[in-house]
Structures are given as structure tokens and as C-alpha cells.
Amino acid sequence: MLKIITLTLAAASLAGAATAADRVTDVEYLKAARCAGLMKSAHLGEPDGAAVEAFLKAQRRGRAPAVLDMADKRKQDARAEAARAGGDKKAHLQAEREGACRNYAA
Secondary structure (H helix, E strand, O other), rough: HHHHHHHHHHHHHHHHHHHHHHHHHHHHHHHHHHHHHHOOOOOOOOOOOOHHHHHHHHHHHHHHHHHHHHHHHHHHHHHHHHHHHHHHHHHHHHHHHOOOHHHOOO
16 A cells, blocks of 8 residues: 555656646746747738747746736737838748747647
8 A cells, every 4th residue: 555655646746747847937938928929920921829829828827927917018029020020130030930939839
């Protein structure tokens, strides 16, 4: 019986560690929020922000209100930046959207 309890506790601690490891830092959360803004911008190409929004929603729980406010601001700022972008800046934002931002959509 003691062996079963020990194995159960060990399994529970491993599951808890996996859950904690799945949570991204606030910095990564804010980067993902910027990506959500870029992904939703029609100015940069076909809007496709559903996967990044799902990621943000899954990661939202337990975040400080200040972080959530900053994330909303980052999304808005990224969409505005994309709307104003032209030439090299637009190409840079498209590269960011298709490169680093795809990590949050996976």
C-alpha cells in the first residue's frame, strides 16, 4: 500500500512540473500578444490570429492584471504599427509574423 501511495505522489509531482513548464513567462506572454496584433492585421496579409489568441487565452489564467493590460496595449500597438507600415518596415513586420510569431500559433 505504501508503494502505491509513493508512486501516486511521484506521478502527481511530475504532472505538476509538466503543467508549470507549459506556462510561459510574462515576457513571452507579451511577445505573443504583439504577435496576435500582427497576425490580425490585414495590412500584412491574410489575417490569421485564431491560434495565437487561443494560446493567449490558455496562458491568461493567473496573470497579474497589469500584465493583461500591457498585453492588450501590445496587441493594439502592433496592429497600428502594421497599418502604418510601408516598404522595409512592412517587410520586417511580415517576416516577424511569419517567423517568430508562428511559434505561438503552433
